[in-house]
Amino acid sequence: MAVSETKYTEEHEWLRPEDDGVVVVGITEYAAEQLGDIVYVELPEEGTTVTKGDEIVVIESVKAASDIVAPVDGEIVEVNEALADNPGLVNEDPLGDGWFFKIKPSDMSQLDEYMDEDAYKEMIS
Amino acid sequence: MAELRRTALYDLHLELCARMVPFAGWEMPVQFRLGVMKEHLHTRAAAGLFDVSHMGQVILRPRSGYMAEAAAALEALMPVDVLGLAEGRQRYGFFTNDDGGIIDDLMFARRADHFLLVVNAARREVDLALLKGALEDRCTVEEVPNRALLALQGPAAEAALTRIVPQVSAMRFMDAGVFHIPGADLWISRSGYTGEDGFEISVPEAEAVSFARRLLEMEEVEPIGLGARDSLRLEAGLCLYGNEIDEATSPVEAGLVWAIPKVRRRGGAREGGFPGAARILRELEEGPARRLVGLLPEGRAPMRAHTPLFASEEGGDAIGEVTSGAFGPSVERPVAMGYVTTGNDREGTAIFGEVRGRRLPARVARLPFFPHRYKR
Structure with a gap:
């Protein structure tokens, strides 16, 4: 399957497919800005099999706790260990160093239902 | 709305x-x-x-012109020393109810011919009703416009x-x-x-x-x-009305005993004479059943308000709950305050807060978390 463009969920996650059939997941700049300073991120364990909609990440900002759900069915193949010591990376670089986890989807077509960048921008405007 | x-x-x-x-x-x-x-x-x-303009500013003026009358009237609502407050000075106090709970906490300053009170935004109506009901025969009570x-x-x-x-x-x-x-x-x-x-x-x-x-x-x-x-x-370990203190918490439980002077305690010259004196004076002598403590969670996960607290990692009934909890930017770690039953309130006591179904370790810590830097 060809590598496709970055997708966006209504929960403000971005999903970036990589060459090896793995999808990197983080939150958008808009979401990071809305959450405020992030002070703690609880990530799933590598190797966990998750179902779309499972709450798998907890983000604590100075204001409140919020959940990030698994956007697709699959296996967590890597998590961003740097967030344990430096959760502020999510605010500093949400689209880059502030990523949360990499998931290997069991069905890549589950990504199709999500928005492209233009549709996401439209949603938050 | x-x-x-x-x-x-x-x-x-x-x-x-x-x-x-x-x-x-x-x-x-x-x-x-x-x-x-x-x-x-x-x-x-x-x-x-x-901007703290949402807080209520209230002027209490003795009808007789004698400040001692206003001071005595105010002392009948609070277990603090109002009569001894010099002109040009301010003090912290709290209105108590008949059960020894806290109706509101406030600052009051003595000025030439009146007291200026600063009360919590959420409690201004309750406070004004209390002051008018209790003192209007001796004082005028006016919200500063x-x-x-x-x-x-x-x-x-x-x-x-x-x-x-x-x-x-x-x-x-x-x-x-x-x-x-x-x-x-x-x-x-x-x-x-x-x-x-x-x-x-x-x-x-x-x-x-x-x-x-x-x-x-x-x-x-x-x-x-x-x-x-x-x-x-x-x-700074300071109480927030509605979190650490409310109508069910006594000032002794909340660690506000420093604001209750000897003169209002048992054996003092102006002993008692405030709402809830029976409970508050008893707790001062015998100790309360629970106390407000500082809590330092051991990991990075904050323990928010209402997190239940336990004495052990598994089993047992809750020994209290967190009243305020957040990440402390200056101390660079999560901090919290909460009530625990007496016996679990000693500094260093290991306790557990249940966050998202898991009991996370924390220690009872001295307040404040960050030293006060007042110019005394």
Whole structure:
């Protein structure tokens, strides 16, 4: 399957497919800005099999706790260990160093239902 | 739903890109451009300007003209020393109910011919009703109209404010006075809610924006929202009405015994004589069943308000709950306050807070988490 463009969920996650059939997941700049300073991120364990909609990440900002759900069915193949010591990376670089986890989807077509960048921008405007 | 009230600084907040939220019936800034974390750190490093105009300012004036009468009347509502307060000084107090719970906590200053009270926004109506019901035969009770209230807090607060009001450098912690600048009289006390040195300044609404702008133009001063106000007071170990204290918590449980002087305790010259004296005097002698403590969670996960607390990692009934919890930007770790049953309140005691179904370790810690830096 060809590598496709970055997708966006209504929960403000971005999903970036990589060459090896793995999808990197983080939150958008808009979401990071809305959450405020992030002070703690609880990530799933590598190797966990998750179902779309499972709450798998907890983000604590100075204001409140919020959940990030698994956007697709699959296996967590890597998590961003740097967030344990430096959760502020999510605010500093949400689209880059502030990523949360990499998931290997069991069905890549589950990504199709999500928005492209233009549709996401439209949603938050 | 009732319309939210706006302070005199509302338009200025919008101009400064504040994020506004409803708070106790008011539309207030929760953060400005810097965001909560940087606003907090800026206040501890330099000076932060807070709009606290939502708080109630109340004047209590003795009908007879004798201040001792107003002081005695106020003492009948609070287990603190009002009669002994000198003119030009301010003190912390709390109204108690017949069960020894706290109706509100407040600051009160003695001025030439009246007391000036500053009460919580969410409790102003309750307080006014209480004061009028209990004291109106001896005092007039009047909410101060058309004055904003600002707080300037932090190690650079004195340097900043003295450029406008040079005399404030002579004030020490909990002094209160009236100062005149062109176009306005300022009611200033050297006090605050951050643990830092600083001032609370009552200014006529018509002059509030220009006064705030003069401060904000200074290099040291940044506007600070309610978000950082909360993390600052939590690091300073200061109670928030509705979190640590309410109508069911006694001042002894809440660790406010420092505000109850010997003269109002058993054997004192003015023993008792305030609502709930039976419970409060008993708890002072025998100890309360639970106490407010500081809590240091061991990991990085904050323990928020209402997190249940346990004595062991598994099993057993809850021994209390967290009342306030957040990440402390200056101490660079999560901090919390909460009630635990007596016996679990010693410094260093290991306890567990249940967060998302898991019991996470924490230790009972001394308050404040960040040392107070008042100019005494």
